Amino acid sequence: MSAQIDRLIAAARAAAQNAYAPYSGYHVGAALLLSDGTIISAANFENASYGMTLCAETVAIAKASSEGKLDQICALAVIGGPNGQIGIHSVTPCGRCRQIIKEVADITASDIPVHCAHDGGCDTHRLSELLPHAFGPANLK
Numbered sequence: 187m188s189a190q191i192d193r194l195i196a197a198a199r200a201a202a203q204n205a206y207a208p209y210s211g212y213h214v215g216a217a218l219l220l221s222d223g224t225i226i227s228a229a230n231f232e233n234a235s236y237g238m239t240l241c242a243e244t245v246a247i248a249k250a251s252s253e254g255k256l257d258q259i260c261a262l263a264v265i266g267g268p269n270g271q272i273g274i275h276s277v278t279p280c281g282r283c284r285q286i287i288k289e290v291a292d293i294t295a296s297d298i299p300v301h302c303a304h305d306g307g308c309d310t311h312r313l314s315e316l317l318p319h320a321f322g323p324a325n326l327k
C-alpha cells in the first residue's frame with residue numbers, strides 16, 4: 187500500500203474517534219484525498235430521530251463541497267466498527283453514500299477508488315464496482 191493511502195486510512199481512523207454515535211455505538215471515519223495531497227476527514231453524526239443520521243462519507247463529501255473542493259477529490263478511505271473496536275472488520279459505504287460518491291465521480295470524471303480499511307489491511311473498490319449501472323447527472327439530460 188502506498189504511503190499516501192496509509193496516511194488517508196490513518197486520518198479516517200482518527201476521525202472515527204470523533205463519531206457521534208450514541209444510538210448505534212458504531213463509529214465510522216472517512217477521509218478524502220485531494221489532488222494537492224491534503225485530506226478532509228469526518229465521522230458519522232447520529233440523531234435521536236434515527237433516520238436523520240449522517241454517515242461519515244457523506245459528512246466528508248459535504249465538507250469538501252462547502253470548501254469548494256469537490257473537483258479535487260481523488261480517493262476515499264473508510265473505516266469503522268463498534269466503539270473501541272474500530273477496524274475489526276471492513277466497512278463498505280452504504281447505498282446512500284454510494285449515490286453521493288457517484289456525484290463526486292461525475293464531477294471529477296474519475297472512477298473514485300474507495301479504500302475500505304480494517305486492522306488486517308485494506309480492500310479497494312472502484313465506485314463502478316460498488317454502484318454499477320448508477321443513476322447520475324447524465325440521466326437528467
Ligand code: THU
Binds near residue numbers: 230
Ligand atoms: N455508517 C457510516 O457512517 N457509513 C457507512 O458507510 C455505514 C454506516 C454509520 C451510520 C450509523 O451512524 C452507524 O454507522 C451504524 O449504521
